[in-house]
Amino acid sequence: MGAPKQKWTPEEEAALKAGVRKHGTGKWRTILSDPEFSLVLKSRSNVDLKDKWRNISVTALWGSRKKAKLALKRTLPATKPDDNNTAVSIVALANDDERAKPTSPGRSGGGSPRASASKRSITSLDKIILEAITNLKELRGSDRTSIFMYIEVSPPLGF
């Protein structure tokens, strides 16, 4: 069986981010044509890039909640009502630095240790987000995509 579904590899995702950083969003064909990325992304179409970017954005902006909620659910079924605060949400986003891939619960051994060396630079991410918020004014008022671009595309961390 080939690939009924082609999951995005970290390399591809990195290339996509780099491509967006270089050419901007919405320039999928341009990114794809850039020799710097065309190799890594050769099995992807421009539409694929667009879709993946959408997924990344959504995950980065809203995704952090799923885990927090799940964790709460699992540990304490009776959640307390309060803790609905914008600031708290922002912090949650910051602490959940990478849009965690489920880390493939592999039956076959060899897990992917996302606890790599360069993981605890989260503090820098905190800073960046803070900066983003400061620069772009309040969260509610500013364009989510802009913030995302800022925090997601700016730092050359992972690659």
Place this chain on the structure above:
Amino acid sequence: MGAPKQKWTPEEEAALKAGVRKHGTGKWRTILSDPEFSLVLKSRSNVDLKDKWRNISVTALWGSRKKAKLALKRTLPATKPDDNNTAVSIVALANDDERAKPTSPGRSGGGSPRASASKRSITSLDKIILEAITNLKELRGSDRTSIFMYIEVSPPLGF
């Protein structure tokens, strides 16, 4: 809370199978929209159809012989991670078919798994699978789903 867990009725299951026979697997929305089935399945979503089909498939492919195989497995603890049913394995290597991605570079396909079968007296599952392999090998495109389609969906006798 809410979900009373709606068990599938035999009528619904029959409609699903008929729908798959008519439109093919993976066309859940189409099946749901077909006036021939929309009444029976009106309380089901396309995702429900997909999930139910998956459950049926698993049951049909593994369940029927599970006892015998389980006995063997217990005696042979360290089976390959890809331990498989004998018949299915044979088919897997017979050939492969992939689903379509008409407008995407790098991935091909045209997948139209139309499995038509002649009716015959069912003696044993083994026989049916054997037959399926024989027939489908010539036609190209046998995988688990195809075989399942053949043995599970083909006979209009059952319902």
Place this chain on the structure above:
DNA sequence: CCGTAGGGTTAGGGTTAC
């Protein structure tokens, strides 16, 4: 015709209820 945007659908892992 080509590319992008955006809504809709499917595939598959995961979770829950029984």
Place this chain on the structure above:
DNA sequence: TGTAACCCTAACCCTACG
């Protein structure tokens, strides 16, 4: 404990529009 039913969402498709 097992599994049918259900959930979540990444990956993919379809269509309108410029």
